Amino acid sequence: MEKQSYTRDNMADLLREHGINPTHQRIEIAYALFGRQEHLSADQIMAVVNDRHSETSKATVYNTLNLFKQHQLIREVIVDPSKVFYDPNTSPHHHFFNLETSELIDIDADAVQIQGLPQLPEGMVTEGVDVIIRIRPGNH
Amino acid sequence: MEKQSYTRDNMADLLREHGINPTHQRIEIAYALFGRQEHLSADQIMAVVNDRHSETSKATVYNTLNLFKQHQLIREVIVDPSKVFYDPNTSPHHHFFNLETSELIDIDADAVQIQGLPQLPEGMVTEGVDVIIRIRPGNH
DNA sequence: CCATTTATTAGACAAAGTCCAATCTTTAGT
DNA sequence: ACTAAAGATTGGACTTTGTCTAATAAATGG
Known part of the structure; x- marks a missing residue:
């Protein structure tokens, strides 16, 4: 099964x-x-x-x-x-984005904590939080 | 001055x-x-x-x-x-994005900590980290 | 003030995505 | 199984964002 x-x-x-x-x-x-x-x-x-x-x-x-x-x-x-x-992955997660190849790699959101975000503007509600880490090859 | x-x-x-x-x-x-x-x-x-x-x-x-x-x-x-x-703001910061109006609001990156991000893929270097909080009016 | 480099331009082009009216499929009721 | 109505698909025209190009204009340094 x-x-x-x-x-x-x-x-x-x-x-x-x-x-x-x-x-x-x-x-x-x-x-x-x-x-x-x-x-x-x-x-x-x-x-x-x-x-x-x-x-x-x-x-x-x-x-x-x-x-x-x-x-x-x-x-x-x-x-x-x-x-x-x-x-196709709708569970909460973030992404590495390879700027050279346009490839995306998932980062499970459970592992990540984000602290210190300010209050939402009055009367607003969060629809989603996206974290994108733009990466490129090589240590310049 | x-x-x-x-x-x-x-x-x-x-x-x-x-x-x-x-x-x-x-x-x-x-x-x-x-x-x-x-x-x-x-x-x-x-x-x-x-x-x-x-x-x-x-x-x-x-x-x-x-x-x-x-x-x-x-x-x-x-x-x-x-x-x-x-x-026009190039200092590190993130954004609220109002999905209704397409308006952006800055969030100073100094106030925000992000923990638990996984290691970068081998040979990769971070070019930037974007946090986008998509918001919309009303508490459904 | 001239020559060379540097910027700007109109308009053609490209790519992503939307829209529409016509056609094709599917579904539900009998 | 048959048929009417609802739902899905289609080609192609269209829109929008952005790029490219070859010609013109402007700025710069002698």
Whole structure:
């Protein structure tokens, strides 16, 4: 009874659990993200999904990613000024961002404590805390 | 002897101190950013600078912002998937980001401690640490 | 004041993402 | 299983942010 195998069938279940109608395209997109547990951009996802024969349009990729985001199935990572990355890991965590390769590495948020943050502005509520550590190779 | 007044003349000096040739357009752009001490996007800066009579082209705005960034006069803030904000404050600090208004509020980094971050990947060096607290109005 | 370097510019271009109306799928009810 | 209604997908036009280029303008140092 292995919990963590990312088959297309499991993707369908995962989508249903999140109240999303599992269509072909949605299953493929979910499989692309969860199957490799990587941070991918929309165009990378489209490339993966359309690897052999084209099956999914640009509009559907964007529609689907936004849908997944709304249903808290994935998360956006905003670190690159030119493209958004999508993260299949929704548990609280932070990121190393490799400025040379645009690669992201997860940092579990449980291990990290942040102290001394000022009070939120009046009437405001926290939606999320992102810590991004921008790294590059070499000790200059 | 007031240190912190942001006149156009002071902008010229500031640019020279950073090894930047102070031209008309560069002074205006610096004045727009430092004069109001706000986080502005490229198009907002262009709007400010060309308020009355158009004087500065889009290409120059982008050229100049990138030049300022290279000379560490300003900093990019990447929080919004669709546009970069430019920050005249280069001292280490973090941000509240108002998701409703796209407004940024500085958080002095001196007050904040971050503990428990894992070791950097081998051969990597930190270029910067960004903490972004995404906030929105109302206590749901 | 001239020559050379340095900046600025308009407009073409590129890439990411959105929007729309037409078409195709899926679902639910019978 | 059949059909109507709802939901999903599509190509392509469009928008926005940002880059590039080749031509022009401005500043600088003799």
